Amino acid sequence: MAGENSQPNRLIAGQRTRLSRTMHDIRYDPVHDEMFVTNPFSRAILVFRGGADGEEPPIRIIQGSNTRLLGADRLDVDPVHNEIYVPNGRNVLVFPREGYGNIAPTRIITGPDLTSDDVGTLAVDPVNNVFVTARDIVREGQSNFSRLLIYDRTANGETNPLRIIAGPKTEIFRINQLQVYPPKGRILAAMPGAYDMQQPEGVFVGIWNITDNGDVPPRWKIAGPGSTMLKPRGVAINAKDKEILVGDMRMNAVLTYYFPEIF
Amino acid sequence: MSDKRRFGWLCSAILIGLVAAAAWVLLSGDAARVNWDRAARAALRQPTGEAQLVSIAPFPAMQDGEMCEWMPASASMTLAFSLQAGGPAASNEGSSAGMNLPPVRVIRDTYATYSAIAVDLNSNEVLLQDENLFGIKVFDRLADTPPAAQFSEPKRQLVGHNTKLEFNCGLYVDPKTGDIYSVNNDTTDLLVVFPRGAAGDIRPARELETPHGTYGIAVDEDASEMYMTVEHANSIVVYRKMAEGAEKPLREIVGGDTQLEDPHGIAIDAKNQWIFVANHGNVGGRETLGISSRFDPPSITVYPLKGNGNIAPLRIIEGSNTRLNWPAALAIDEGRGELYVANDADDSILVFRVTDTGNAAPTRVIRGPKTQLKNPTGVFVDTKNSEVWASNMGNHRATVYDLQANGDVAPKRVIRSAPAEKVALAIGNPGAVGYDSMREEILVPN
Numbered sequence: 001m002a003g004e005n006s007q008p009n010r011l012i013a014g015q016r017t018r019l020s021r022t023m024h025d026i027r028y029d030p031v032h033d034e035m036f037v038t039n040p041f042s043r044a045i046l047v048f049r050g051g052a053d054g055e056e057p058p059i060r061i062i063q064g065s066n067t068r069l070l071g072a073d074r075l076d077v078d079p080v081h082n083e084i085y086v087p088n089g090r091n092v093l094v095f096p097r098e099g100y101g102n103i104a105p106t107r108i109i110t111g112p113d114l115t116s117d118d119v120g121t122l123a124v125d126p127v128n129n130v131f132v133t134a135r136d137i138v139r140e141g142q143s144n145f146s147r148l149l150i151y152d153r154t155a156n157g158e159t160n161p162l163r164i165i166a167g168p169k170t171e172i173f174r175i176n177q178l179q180v181y182p183p184k185g186r187i188l189a190a191m192p193g194a195y196d197m198q199q200p201e202g203v204f205v206g207i208w209n210i211t212d213n214g215d216v217p218p219r220w221k222i223a224g225p226g227s228t229m230l231k232p233r234g235v236a237i238n239a240k241d242k243e244i245l246v247g248d249m250r251m252n253a254v255l256t257y258y259f260p261e262i263f
Numbered sequence: 264m265s266d267k268r269r270f271g272w273l274c275s276a277i278l279i280g281l282v283a284a285a286a287w288v289l290l291s292g293d294a295a296r297v298n299w300d301r302a303a304r305a306a307l308r309q310p311t312g313e314a315q316l317v318s319i320a321p322f323p324a325m326q327d328g329e330m331c332e333w334m335p336a337s338a339s340m341t342l343a344f345s346l347q348a349g350g351p352a353a354s355n356e357g358s359s360a361g362m363n364l365p366p367v368r369v370i371r372d373t374y375a376t377y378s379a380i381a382v383d384l385n386s387n388e389v390l391l392q393d394e395n396l397f398g399i400k401v402f403d404r405l406a407d408t409p410p411a412a413q414f415s416e417p418k419r420q421l422v423g424h425n426t427k428l429e430f431n432c433g434l435y436v437d438p439k440t441g442d443i444y445s446v447n448n449d450t451t452d453l454l455v456v457f458p459r460g461a462a463g464d465i466r467p468a469r470e471l472e473t474p475h476g477t478y479g480i481a482v483d484e485d486a487s488e489m490y491m492t493v494e495h496a497n498s499i500v501v502y503r504k505m506a507e508g509a510e511k512p513l514r515e516i517v518g519g520d521t522q523l524e525d526p527h528g529i530a531i532d533a534k535n536q537w538i539f540v541a542n543h544g545n546v547g548g549r550e551t552l553g554i555s556s557r558f559d560p561p562s563i564t565v566y567p568l569k570g571n572g573n574i575a576p577l578r579i580i581e582g583s584n585t586r587l588n589w590p591a592a593l594a595i596d597e598g599r600g601e602l603y604v605a606n607d608a609d610d611s612i613l614v615f616r617v618t619d620t621g622n623a624a625p626t627r628v629i630r631g632p633k634t635q636l637k638n639p640t641g642v643f644v645d646t647k648n649s650e651v652w653a654s655n656m657g658n659h660r661a662t663v664y665d666l667q668a669n670g671d672v673a674p675k676r677v678i679r680s681a682p683a684e685k686v687a688l689a690i691g692n693p694g695a696v697g698y699d700s701m702r703e704e705i706l707v708p709n
Contacts, residue, residue, distance in 0.1 A: 015560075177695045254693060
């Protein structure tokens with residue numbers, strides 16, 4: 001188990017990978033053993049085989065004018081229904097998981113809430129058939145965008161959210177990476193605080209349920225000085241070991257928390 | 264019979280009883296049939312049908328004086344129950360279980376990793392941009408870490424919250440005053456300036472708001488103008504050298520004709536009045552201009568020093584012969600007319616002629632295991648001492664070579680900031696994290 005000053009098992013890097021020198025999401029598909037990332041600078045979705053290493057090129061690339069991609073930072077993959085979901089600013093684009101090249105999205109989900117929220121992050125729950133979105137850049141005076149929106153996974157076109165988690169009790173300012181844990185209907189959200197502050201106050205990783213609605217506090221919150229996190233941007237789940245993984249940008253670190261409560 | 268003798272008989276009886284019970288266990292071969300009730304009575308403890316205090320032993324003292332935190336068992340709530348509308352349903356929801364919960368493991372690199380390098384030839388010092396711990400470390404120019412040493416300590420360093428250094432990449436040192444210019448690439452969109460000799464957790468002497476994603480910096484000292492590349496906007500912005508606050512750029516090279524494609528390093532050839540830019544080849548597409556998103560090869564584009572607006576490059580160095588692979592910083596030897604490239608993903612320094620164009624092969628390539636180059640992202644040309652420096656993000660080192668070095672050559676000196684065998688963790692600005700459940704590996708995009 002990796003710890004301080006561990007060496008990475010694998011390093012995927014270099015021109016042929018088509019990766020940019022900055023990435024803001026990664027998703028692993030355990031059913032098909034594939035990894036999904038975006039290259040926002042070239043407006044592409046890159047798919048790698050799960051065991052990729054070194055300067056290995058992606059096995060599939062979705063890119064081009066037909067895709068309508070605007071340089072999305074984040075995405076999620078639904079390995080059950082074989083779809084890729086991309087928060088694309090004013091809409092959510094859905095592509096076939098095995099899509100390749102300059103393809104159009106199979107569904108485009110829009111709506112006044114998505115448009116206004118400039119949706120930047122997303123997670124899809126293929127068991128309970130919802131997806132969750134949020135805005136990842138919120139500045140002072142924009143607290144009306146500090147929220148989680150829950151949509152029907154099969155939505156298409158102009159759509160309203162099923163539920164909105166918003167309000168002062170949520171303590172949400174903005175959300176970076178989102179995850180879901182379908183067996184328990186959990187939503188995990190990394191809340192890194194104000195965008196342009198190096199060490200904002202009140203940062204946390206919050207856990208809600210997909211059934212939550214309105215001004216509800218997180219059911220659990222990993223936070224506080226004892227947690228050591230300074231600016232959590234990433235969150236992932238290791239369900240087998242009941243662990244929550246947190247990527248902290250200010251620490252340049254990955255923190256692992258044992259948190260059986262949510263599993 | 265005296266009390267003493269009666270007591271002795273009583274002890275003997277108890278002892279015999281215990282021995283008999285033990286013998287019965289051994290001979291009968293079935294411990295389950297032992298009448299522990301008889302044994303307990305014999306030991307003077309009467310069974311009551313209730314729990315009995317048997318003994319007391321203190322918990323071992325915790326190092327920090329606190330008790331172990333009680334961790335409740337996994338939630339037993341069913342999915343059906345959890346899907347009921349309303350507030351928290353399980354008794355442990357809404358608990359403070361997560362508050363101040365320490366991590367069980369932390370993956371981080373505790374050593375500096377160097378994204379850029381500059382040399383102050385007046386003070387004879389090397390300045391290294393530490394993008395892992397968010398600082399600038401200063402060493403003597405002639406420092407050379409002995410192979411057996413764990414690492415070299417810097418003479419001084421700038422580090423701490425007040426410095427506003429974060430994801431600091433571009434670095435420039437004023438050749439006359441020694442002022443230190445540092446570019447932040449993400450979150451805090453600032454250029455911060457410190458005076459020569461600055462140390463500790465101090466505020467910058469000057470700050471300039473820069474576009475998001477600013478990366479490289481070069482300065483035209485004759486005109487007192489500074490040039491910076493901007494990744495996200497695919498542009499070059501030019502400010503007064505002494506600009507600060509919200510001051511706007513004097514000029515900006517941007518647009519579809521510029522062929523700026525995720526620009527990184529930048530260098531100025533003041534002699535020929537040219538700007539050189541290293542591009543990673545990511546084309547974001549501008550459908551309104553008829554430009555589609557695509558991956559182009561990495562390139563070096565050249566512009567007139569006073570260029571402005573949507574101008575085409577004078578020349579482009581691009582193609583398989585160039586060996587460019589995530590080209591990062593650039594530096595120029597104006598006297599010899601040579602361009603040096605920190606070639607990140609190829610672990611090399613490439614040298615071109617400043618007049619090269621098209622699919623030109625470099626005239627020299629410093630590369631190989633002896634060089635100790637590992638993901639070099641910074642390069643500095645010292646024409647006074649005829650040396651070229653590289654800062655290596657992959658192995659916590661700054662390495663220096665003869666200016667005319669070529670091939671697999673050992674560095675003249677090495678400044679090492681971690682144990683010799685240590686390879687950098689390579690986590691930088693982890694904006695996300697993933698988990699590969701098949702391989703039980705944590706995926707960290709940077």
